[in-house]
Amino acid sequence: MIRNGSHAVEEEDKGESSSTSHSPEKRKRVIRVWCDGCYDMVHYGHSNQLRQAKAMGDYLVVGVHTDEEIAKHKGPPVFTQAERYKMIRAIKWVDEIVEGAPYVTTLETLDKYNCDFCVHGDDITLTVDGKDTYDEVKRMGRYRECKRTQGVSTTDLVGRMLLLTKSHHSNVDNAAYQLHTDNFGKGPKGHSPWTGVSQFLQTSQKIIQFASGKEPQPGDTIIYVAGAFDLFHIGHVDFLKTVHKQAEKPYVIVGLHFDQEVNRYKGKNYPIMNIHERTLSVLACRYVSEVVIGAPYAVGKDLLDHFKVDLVCHGKTEVFPDTDGTDPYAEPKKRGIFRILDSGNNLTSDDIVQRIIENRLQFEARNQKKEAKEMAVIEALKGRKEGEDPQLADRQRSVRVRQE
DSSP states (O other), X not given: OEEBGGGXXXXXXXXXXXXXXXXXXXXXXXXXXXXXXXXXXXXXXXXXXXXXXXXXXXXXXXXXXXXXXXXXXXXXXXXXXXHHHHHHHXXXXXXXEEETOOSSOOHHHHHHTTOSEEEEESSOOBOTTSOBTTHHHHHTTOEEEEOOXXXXXXXXXXXXXXXXXXXXXXXXXXXXXXXXXXXXXOBTTBOOTTTSOXXXXXXXXXXXXXXXXXXXXXXXXXXXXXXXXXXXXXXXXXXXXXXXXXXXXXXXXXXXXXXXXXXXXXXXXXXXXXXXXXXXHHHTBTTOOEEEETOOSSOOHHHHHHHTOSEEEEOSSOOOOOTXXXXXXXXXXXXXXXXXXXXXXXXXXXXXXXXXXXXXXXXXXXXXXXXXXXXXXXXXXXXXXXXXXXXXXXXHXXXXXXXX
C-alpha cells in the first residue's frame, strides 16, 4: 500500500511569522524551472525527470514539442501532440505546460516564460544535424542536469512489445531479451549509453520519492479502482480523471494486479511493464492518492472494509471472471457501491502495441538514426579528451551525422 503525495495540500512554512511572510523583502522568490521534450510514450523515466526538476525549484513549466518538430529531428512519434500534452498535464509535479515548444532550447524561450534555468537528464538531445539542443543555455550557465532513470526507455518498451516474450516480468537474463538489447535500435558504430537497454531495479527509496502521501481526511470519499494499468497511457489518464470527478473530495486508491494475474486474464506477453514499473507510473498521476501493490483480483469484503471504500469504479472495458468463474465485483455490487464509468476514451494497451507493430520498421530506423548521432558525439568528446582540435572534431562530427 503506497500513499501518493498528490492528495496532500502543501502546508505553509510554519517557521515564518505573519509579519515576515507579508514582507516583500523577506518573501522567498519563486524559482521557475523549465523542462522540455517529446514525451512520446510517457513512462516513469519521464516522470522521474520531472520530479527531479521540480525539486530544484518551486514552479515547473514543461514544454512539449509538436509532431512536426519531432518528425523533423527524430522521426514520427507514436502518440499525437494532443495526447502527449494531456499526458504531461496529468503528471503531478507539472505546474504548467507550453504546447508547441521549440525543439532547440534558447535563452529567449527561458526568458519568455520567466524561467531561471532549464533541466535535462544526463543524456544528450541532438537536432537533425547533430547539434546539442541545449548548447546555448549550457554556455550561459542556465542549465541544470538530473540523473537519467536506469532501466527504462522508449526503445526498451517497444522491444518488449515486438518480442512477445514474458522475460521482462521478472528479469532480463533471457536469450531472446538479450538479443533485443544487442540488436534493437543498434547503430552502425555500436551502442550509445543513452539509447541502450538496462535493467530496472526497484528500491524503497524510489517508491518513497514518488509517493510519501497522507491518510484520507475527514469528509473524503474513498474510491477504489483496480486493474493492470499497463503502459500507463492517455486512456488511463482520462479514466482516472473521470473517477476523480465522482466526488467533491475524492481519495482515489488504485489496486495493481501482480504480473502473473495480469497475464492470466490478458494473455500474450502482458503486462509489458512489470509490477514495479507500473507502480511508479500510476504514482506519478495527479488523480491518484494511493496505490495497492499486488491487489487481489476479486474486490471482496476484507478489502472494502479495510480501506473503508465508499465507491468502486470500473471502465467500460471487459471484466474478466475470477479463477473460480465468479464476478470479481460481486461484493461492491451487492453493497450498491459499484459504478461503470465512461471516460469517452476507449484507448487500450492493445491499441498502443498495434501502433508499434504497424510502424515497426519506421521506429527501428528512427532509433538507429538517433543512436548513430549519439555515437558520433561520443567519438567527438573522446577526441577532445585525447587532445584533438575541438573545432575540427565538431566539423567531423557534423559530416558524419549528415552522412548517416
